[in-house]
Structure formats: structure tokens, C-alpha cells
Amino acid sequence: MPRLNNILYLVGTILDKKANAMCCSSVTQLTFSPPLIAASINKNTLTHDFVKERGTFSICLLGRNQSEMAHYFGRNSGRQIDKFESYTYRLSNQGNPFVEGCPGYFDCKVDHQATVELETHTVFVGEILDAEVGSMEAPLTYLDYQQEMCVVH
Numbered sequence: 001m002p003r004l005n006n007i008l009y010l011v012g013t014i015l016d017k018k019a020n021a022m023c024c025s026s027v028t029q030l031t032f033s034p035p036l037i038a039a040s041i042n043k044n045t046l047t048h049d050f051v052k053e054r055g056t057f058s059i060c061l062l063g064r065n066q067s068e069m070a071h072y073f074g075r076n077s078g079r080q081i082d083k084f085e086s087y088t089y090r091l092s093n094q095g096n097p098f099v100e101g102c103p104g105y106f107d108c109k110v111d112h113q114a115t116v117e118l119e120t121h122t123v124f125v126g127e128i129l130d131a132e133v134g135s136m137e138a139p140l141t142y143l144d145y146q147q148e149m150c151v152v153h
């Protein structure tokens with residue numbers, strides 16, 4: 001199936017002191033005021049379970065040169081490994097992991113009423129409570145990632 005050339009992000013969560021993050025292309029801004037975004041997350045992922053339980057999550061922007069990071073966080077599950085053995089993070093005001101080295105971050109609280117349950121995914125609607133933009137680096141797109149990591153699907 002053809003894909004939209006979305007920008008890639010990391011969705012970060014933490015539960016019982018276990019921090020985790022996954023790569024996510026299905027992220028979009030819904031409204032500017034109030035500042036709402038949506039992230040569509042597969043129900044099989046650990047991130048899904050953590051976000052559902054915790055009710056908050058971070059969105060880490062990925063820069064144009066971070067294909068390997070997208071690959072690492074998108075091809076491994078926190079169910080099998082501790083992804084933060086290879087990367088470092090700091091905690092946001094809401095206590096979510098901000099993966100170090102990203103050009104920007106959002107800290108979000110789930111709006112449970114607006115969140116939509118699909119068969120395979122949950123579309124979490126999050127209110128942005130804090131935002132940090134560190135650099136104006138160009139974002140990483142799905143197409144950049146596919147070409148650089150030689151991924152075909």
C-alpha cells in the first residue's frame with residue numbers, strides 16, 4: 001500500500017520506572033488552540049499499553065540525520081529490550097522521556113474523551129502541555145528514512 005510521506009517522531013512513555021519510546025509516523029496536529037495532536041499507535045506495542053495506562057506521553061521530533069534512531073526505536077520493542085541501554089533521555093515536566101539529541105519535544109496529556117479506538121490501533125488525542133524547540137533542523141520524513149535505511153514496504 002502506498003504511504004504518505006509523513007514526518008517521523010518518537011513517542012516516549014514511562015511506567016513503573018521503565019522508560020520506553022517508539023518511532024511513529026502517524027502523528028498530526030489537530031487544532032492549534034487548544035493545542036491538540038493525535039498519534040495512532042498499534043495495540044500490539046508496549047508504547048500503547050504504557051500511554052493507555054499512564055495517560056501522558058512525549059513526542060520527540062526527529063531531525064533529518066536521525067534515520068538510525070528512527071530505525072532503532074521503530075524496529076525493536078521495549079517488550080524484548082531496554083531501548084535506553086543505547087540512548088539516553090531526560091524526564092519532562094510530566095515525567096515522560098525526552099530522548100536526548102532530538103531537535104524538539106512536546107509533552108502531552110491524553111484527552112480520553114477525544115481518543116478513538118480502531119480495531120488495530122488507538123488514535124490517542126493529546127493536549128500539548130509543554131513544548132521545547134531546540135533547533136530549526138529539517139525534519140526526518142518517511143521517504144528519507146526508507147532511502148537511507150534501504151527499507152522496502
Ligand SMILES: Cc1cc2nc3c(=O)[nH]c(=O)nc-3n(C[C@H](O)[C@H](O)[C@H](O)COP(=O)(O)O)c2cc1C
Nearest residue numbers: 022023024025026041042045046047074076077078
Ligand atoms: C518509520 C517507522 C514508522 C512507524 N510508525 C508507526 C506508527 O505510526 N504507528 C505505530 O503503531 N507503529 C509505528 N511504527 C512501528 C513501531 O515503532 C514499532 O512497532 C515499535 O517496535 C514499537 O515499540 P514498542 O513495543 O517498544 O512500543 C513505525 C516504525 C517505523 C520504523
